[in-house]
Amino acid sequence: xxxxxxFYHAGCPVCQSAEQSVVAALDRSRYDVEVVxxxxxxxxxxxxxxxxxxxxxxxxxxTQVFHVNFGAALGDLG
Amino acid sequence: xxxxxxFYHAGCPVCQSAEQSVVAALDRSRYDVEVVxxxxxxxxxxxxxxxxxxxxxxxxxxTQVFHVNFGAALGDLG
Numbered sequence: 001x002x003x004x005x006x007f008y009h010a011g012c013p014v015c016q017s018a019e020q021s022v023v024a025a026l027d028r029s030r031y032d033v034e035v036v037x038x039x040x041x042x043x044x045x046x047x048x049x050x051x052x053x054x055x056x057x058x059x060x061x062x063t064q065v066f067h068v069n070f071g072a073a074l075g076d077l078g
Numbered sequence: 079x080x081x082x083x084x085f086y087h088a089g090c091p092v093c094q095s096a097e098q099s100v101v102a103a104l105d106r107s108r109y110d111v112e113v114v115x116x117x118x119x120x121x122x123x124x125x126x127x128x129x130x131x132x133x134x135x136x137x138x139x140x141t142q143v144f145h146v147n148f149g150a151a152l153g154d155l156g
Contacts, residue, residue, distance in 0.1 A: 005103065021139045025083065027105035061099045066146050 002032040006060045008048050010039040014071035018057040022068055031061075042078045049074060080110040084138045086126050088117040092149035096135040100146055109139075120156045127152060 007023045009015035019035065026033055036044050038056060048058075052065040055073050059066045085101045087093035097113065104111055114122050116134060126136075130143040133151050137144045 017142060018144060021142050022100070022137065022144050025081075025105060025109055025139060026103050027107075029105075031103055059100065061103060064095060064099050066096060066100050068144050068146055 002028075002030055003062065005031040005033045006051075007033065007035045007057065008038055008044075008053050008060070009035065009057045010072050010077055011037055012056070012071035014069050015057040018059075018068045018071075022059065038074070038077050045074070045078055080106075080108055081140065083109040083111045084129075085111065085113045085135065086116050086122075086131050086138070087113070087135045088150050088155055089115055090134070090149035092147050093135040096137075096146045096149075100137065116152070116155050123152070123156055 005026060007019060009019060023033060023035065038045055038048060051060050053060065053074055055067050056071050057068045059068055083104060085097060087097060101111060101113070116123055116126060129138050131138065131152055133145050134149050135146045137146055
């Protein structure tokens with residue numbers, strides 16, 4: 001069974017760079033990667049906050065949050 | 079041929095977390111991952127600076143630098 005990975009972003013250039021490099025480099029045979037656009041999918045904002053996401057882009061592996069560079073604060077997304 | 083990935087760290091808890099999760103999740107069939115401890119291998123500091131690493135932990139994929147959370151500023155390492 002693959003572990004869950006969730007990449008939260010907002011379509012920003014920094015987000016796109018992280019998605020195209022870091023997320024693209026993940027081992028898909030071991031990780032089931034979901035990409036969530038918090039700018040358009042605002043219903044997922046509470047979940048992201050609960051997990052500890054403070055800014056995007058952020059990669060959540062299991063329960064651990066990794067903020068990858070800085071694109072936008074979560075508070076600016078809604 | 080595998081692409082090069084370099085993970086710069088300084089042994090800090092934030093660094094260890096990133097190494098055990100993000101670096102461990104990389105696809106080793108596509109990436110040749112090198113782990114550099116800048117706290118003990120200070121000779122690599124100029125190279126890290128040149129690449130644009132400002133803090134550790136940082137993951138460099140090709141020429142792109144991704145600062146993963148914040149452990150320590152490069153300036154504090156020497």
